Amino acid sequence: MSNKHVVWHDHRITKEERAKLKYQKPCILWFTGLSGSGKSTIANAVEAKLHEMGKHTYLLDGDNIRHGLNKDLGFSDTDRVENIRRIGEVAKLFVDSGLIVLTAFISPFQSDRDSVRNLVEEGEFIEIFIDTPLKVCEQRDPKGLYKKARAGEIPHFTGISSPYEPPVKPEIYIKNDKIPLEICVERIIDYLQTNDYLNHG
Structure with missing residues (x-):
């Protein structure tokens, strides 16, 4: 619900000025895929590589956010x-600060991902689909969640009792089944370099 008494306050320093100082083009690297697909692992490795290259980043991870900002939310479709x-x-806000922000969330619904895309300017939302077969995700099951979901202990579990809508036209598509982590990272860094996100000033 909007409040008519709340007025947007413009900053003296612009997003462009913040980005120029960091010599990079701010954007959201939005990693999406099933639980166990490798989103967080790849996002962490990409951030480490960007840090090594002297870039300014911040990583938002699904589990970590639910410990704080979103700890009041469950896993129903509405809460998702x-x-x-x-x-x-x-x-x-991170994009406005001039950062490259990486987000690792299942984010199962296309409309929700599109809503985030529409929050920022064209070219500032990079959808990265980590496409890992459900069978492989279940075999990995690093947190034992699939086993619990199959046993009916976890309702609304994506891929089992709740749907996952694959991205229609992701900027980056990674079939994460039998390829090394280094190759996944290389593909994402190559995309950023080719599209002038890392040499911008």
Whole structure:
């Protein structure tokens, strides 16, 4: 609900000026995929590489956010939508600060991912689909969640009792089944370099 007494306050320092100081083009690297697909692992490795290159970043991870900002939310479809809405608003602030923000969230609904894309300017939202077969995710099951979901202990579990809508036209598509982590990172860094996100000033 909007408040008519709340007025947007413009900053003296612009997003462009902040980005120029960091010599990079701010953007959201939005990693999406099933639980166990490798989103967080790849996002962490990409951030480490960007840090090594002297870039200014911040990583938002699904589990970590639910410990704080979104700890009041469950996993119903309604709560999932609100979870992504809040993350989108936070990511937008990071972009405004001139950072490259990486987000690792299942974010199962295309409409929610599109809503975040629409929060920022064209070219500032890079959807990265980590496409890992459900069978592989279940075999990995690093947190034992699939086993619990199959046993009916976790309702609304994406891929089992709740749907996942694959990205229609992701900027970066990674079939993460039998390829090394280094190759995944290389593909994402190559995209950023080719599209002038890392040499911008």
